[in-house]
Amino acid sequence: MSSPSPSPRSATARRKPLLIGAGVATAALLLGLASYTATRPDDAPTTVKSGGSATPGAQQTGGAGAVVEEKTGAYPELEKLARRDAGDKLAVGRADAPVVMIEYADFQCGYCGKFARDTEPELIEEYVEKGDLRIEWRNFPIFGEPSENAARGAWAAGQQGKFWEFHAAAYAKGAKEKGFSADRVKMLAEEAGVPDLDRFARDMDGDEARKAVKRDQDEAYALGATSTPSFLVNGRPIAGAQPKETFTDAVEEALAAAGGSGAKKS
Numbered sequence: 251m252s253s254p255s256p257s258p259r260s261a262t263a264r265r266k267p268l269l270i271g272a273g274v275a276t277a278a279l280l281l282g283l284a285s286y287t288a289t290r291p292d293d294a295p296t297t298v299k300s301g302g303s304a305t306p307g308a309q310q311t312g313g314a315g316a317v318v319e320e321k322t323g324a325y326p327e328l329e330k331l332a333r334r335d336a337g338d339k340l341a342v343g344r345a346d347a348p349v350v351m352i353e354y355a356d357f358q359c360g361y362c363g364k365f366a367r368d369t370e371p372e373l374i375e376e377y378v379e380k381g382d383l384r385i386e387w388r389n390f391p392i393f394g395e396p397s398e399n400a401a402r403g404a405w406a407a408g409q410q411g412k413f414w415e416f417h418a419a420a421y422a423k424g425a426k427e428k429g430f431s432a433d434r435v436k437m438l439a440e441e442a443g444v445p446d447l448d449r450f451a452r453d454m455d456g457d458e459a460r461k462a463v464k465r466d467q468d469e470a471y472a473l474g475a476t477s478t479p480s481f482l483v484n485g486r487p488i489a490g491a492q493p494k495e496t497f498t499d500a501v502e503e504a505l506a507a508a509g510g511s512g513a514k515k516s
Contacts, residue, residue, distance in 0.1 A: 323486045323487075323500075323503075324483070324484050324485035324486040324504065324507075325485045325486075325487075326485060327485070328473075328482050328485035328486075328487070329350075329482070329484050329485030330485075331352060331469065331473075331482060331485075332350035332352060332384075332386060332482075332484075333386060334346070334350065334384070338386065339405075339408030339409060339411065339413050340386070340387040340388075340389075340404070340405065340408050340413050341384060341385060341386040341387065342374065342378055342384070342385050342414060343374075343378040343381075343383055343384030343385055344381050344384055345384065347378075347381060347382060347383055347384035348382060348504070348505055348508040348509075349377070349382060349383045349384070349483065349501050349504040349505055349508065350383075350384045350385075350386060350483075350484060351373075351383060351384070351385050351386070351481055351482070351483045351484075351497070351500075351501070352386045352388060352481065352482040353385060353386070353387050353388060353479060353480075353481055354388045354390040354466070354469075354470040354473075354475055354478060354479060354480040354481070355387070355388070355389075355390055355478050355479040355480075356390055356391050356392050356393055356397050356400075356401075356478045356479075357391075357397060357400035357401065357404065357420045357421065357426070357430060358391075358393045358396060358397045358400065358426055358430065359393075359478040359479065360426065361478070361479060361490060361491040362421070362478050362479045362491070363421040363423075363425075363426060364491045365479055365491040366417065366418075366421035367421060367422075367423070368491075368494075369491070369494045369497060370385070372494060373385070373494075373497055373498070373501070376498070377501055382501070382505055383501055387404075387413070387417070388466035388469060388470060389401035389404060389405065389462070389463045389466045389467065390466060390467055390470045390475065390478055390480070391463065391467065392477075392478060396429055396430035396431065397430065398463065399430045399431065399432050399434075399435045399454075400420055400430040400435055400438075401463045401466075402435075402454045402455075402459040402460065402463055403416065403420075403430075403435035403436070403438065403439060403450075403454050404416050404417060404420065405453070405454075405459045405462050405463060406439070406444075406450050406451075406453035406454040406459055407439055407442055407444050407450065409449075409453050410444050410445055410446060410449065410450065412439070412442050412443055412444045412445075415442035415443055415444075416438060416439060416442040416444070418442070419438045419441045419442045420438055425438070432454075435454065436450065436451060436454075477489070477490075479491060481497075483497070483500040483501060483504055484500075484504040484507070484508075486500050486503075486504070488500060
């Protein structure tokens with residue numbers, strides 16, 4: 251998993267806390283810790299105490315504004331970050347699906363590409379297509395201008411209903427090595443089948459694209475995320491391109507907690 255060191259300018263400009271509910275800052279420390287450690291699936295869960303220290307296998311209780319971890323390792327305040335907007339062009343799955351996985355990712359991140367190629371298609375087939383899971387993408391460009399170009403290009407492709415096609419083209423093997431200059435991103439849009447390339451170019455360079463990317467970026471930084479990919483599955487933090495079983499277990503547990511049924515067989 252990649253762990254970039256943002257410039258002082260970007261750290262000051264972007265790491266502004268969002269007003270995302272009382273107690274979220276405390277719970278979000280878990281995602282920040284996971285971003286650094288990429289905890290293995292079989293490790294004991296880590297919970298943040300009121301003093302800000304992380305204690306493996308413990309559960310936080312008591313105290314003003316305390317955030318209590320559920321048995322599934324999920325935090326209700328983090329679960330509220332799911333937008334469930336039926337018009338979201340950067341999401342796939344029913345807006346009312348019982349489980350929402352939020353993905354914070356960068357198109358220059360090799361581990362994000364591995365997840366996109368190896369794991370995400372299977373999750374879509376097994377859970378999204380059956381109505382159990384919704385995946386909401388968040389642009390989290392952390393590697394400078396090329397990442398910003400790709401993020402705005404992804405958003406612009408989404409405005410014409412081609413986000414996931416652009417996503418596939420940008421994460422194809424060898425795509426990252428060709429870079430994400432503005433011209434290269436426009437070539438990816440053509441490869442993805444974006445119908446109006448002139449509109450794509452305008453959208454990519456427009457204020458709305460910049461605002462949308464910054465919104466996602468600020469959300470991730472406010473959660474303490476420092477690397478990509480980072481995930482929330484119904485409020486349960488997962489860091490890194492973990493094995494598929496990590497995600498299926500999280501989805502199944504979330505489905506059980508929601509009273510649904512999943513794809514796994516006993």
